Amino acid sequence: MIRPATRDDTHTICELIRALAEYERLSDQVVLDEARLREHLFGPRSFAEVLLAVEAGHIVGFALFFHNYSTFLGRPGIYLEDLFVRPEHRGKGHGKALLQAIARLAIERGCGRLEWAVLDWNEPSIAFYRSLGAQPMDEWTTFRMTDDAIERLAGETT
Amino acid sequence: MIRPATRDDTHTICELIRALAEYERLSDQVVLDEARLREHLFGPRSFAEVLLAVEAGHIVGFALFFHNYSTFLGRPGIYLEDLFVRPEHRGKGHGKALLQAIARLAIERGCGRLEWAVLDWNEPSIAFYRSLGAQPMDEWTTFRMTDDAIERLAGETT
Numbered sequence: 001m002i003r004p005a006t007r008d009d010t011h012t013i014c015e016l017i018r019a020l021a022e023y024e025r026l027s028d029q030v031v032l033d034e035a036r037l038r039e040h041l042f043g044p045r046s047f048a049e050v051l052l053a054v055e056a057g058h059i060v061g062f063a064l065f066f067h068n069y070s071t072f073l074g075r076p077g078i079y080l081e082d083l084f085v086r087p088e089h090r091g092k093g094h095g096k097a098l099l100q101a102i103a104r105l106a107i108e109r110g111c112g113r114l115e116w117a118v119l120d121w122n123e124p125s126i127a128f129y130r131s132l133g134a135q136p137m138d139e140w141t142t143f144r145m146t147d148d149a150i151e152r153l154a155g156e157t158t
Numbered sequence: 159m160i161r162p163a164t165r166d167d168t169h170t171i172c173e174l175i176r177a178l179a180e181y182e183r184l185s186d187q188v189v190l191d192e193a194r195l196r197e198h199l200f201g202p203r204s205f206a207e208v209l210l211a212v213e214a215g216h217i218v219g220f221a222l223f224f225h226n227y228s229t230f231l232g233r234p235g236i237y238l239e240d241l242f243v244r245p246e247h248r249g250k251g252h253g254k255a256l257l258q259a260i261a262r263l264a265i266e267r268g269c270g271r272l273e274w275a276v277l278d279w280n281e282p283s284i285a286f287y288r289s290l291g292a293q294p295m296d297e298w299t300t301f302r303m304t305d306d307a308i309e310r311l312a313g314e315t316t
Binding site: 029076082 | 175178179184187188189190191194195198205206222224225226227228229230231232233234237239240257258261262264265269270271272273274275276277278279284287290291292293294295296297298299300301302303304305306307308309310311312314
């Protein structure tokens with residue numbers, strides 16, 4: 001069963017984000033604050049939406065996404081920031097059900113693309129994504145500026 | 159000079175998007191519609207923001223961006239979908255001025271990251287981005303589902 005998350009799910013969403021970071025071996029990057037996440041998801045300016053996978057009344061997985069925009073298509077898309085199912089609940093179709101719910105939202109909302117990023121060593125996920133018809137954007141590399149570089153650039157005189 | 163775009167700039171933004179696609183050798187992917195773009199940028203539900211670089215009263219470049227969200231940081235970020243300066247106006251700092259304006263917005267808005275994608279063969283841009291302190295996210299690959307795959311997944315019975 002898939003349902004949209006509400007304010008009251010924020011604590012569980014935080015736990016799932018931490019579990020995802022552990023799986024991705026990126027726990028050292030997590031500086032998440034629960035009250036701030038609640039505000040960012042369910043406050044007046046919502047930055048992302050969350051769907052939850054529920055099994056026998058327990059939340060076992062989540063998908064967190066927001067809209068991006070393709071200027072070439074001239075249409076919005078959906079960017080899937082996080083997709084995670086607790087390891088002990090895998091192989092039962094929860095991940096696919098979450099992605100399917102998002103695919104249906106994409107169609108309802110006139111979105112031309114559904115995109116996400118995967119770590120190159122994550123072979124099981126890559127095989128799963130390929131089986132759904134997703135294509136790797138191998139010719140593109142994402143660049144990122146973080147706090148220090150952003151502040152340096154912002155502070156330079158022009 | 160950098161200024162935010164308004165409704166009246168939509169035609170010029172379309173021209174710049176087409177010029178960018180030509181530069182990226184991706185013109186075959188462009189199915190942009192001007193009226194729809196105007197609605198998506200300046201209608202009640204805005205999917206992206208645009209800054210323009212102006213030289214002697216002429217628009218010579220643009221940056222189109224929207225907010226993404228990092229669950230690990232628990233903060234919004236800025237994703238730069240397009241950054242383009244007309245070839246005949248390069249080398250005068252317009253690209254850097256556009257990026258700098260976005261870096262300042264990122265700070266004002268509490269954003270922890272500024273991200274964008276670059277084609278792997280685009281060495282001049284990559285060198286420019288590295289010079290600003292941006293890092294390539296080499297260990298990640300973006301996956302994309304487009305219309306057909308989205309519809310197939312959405313239509314499957316569960």
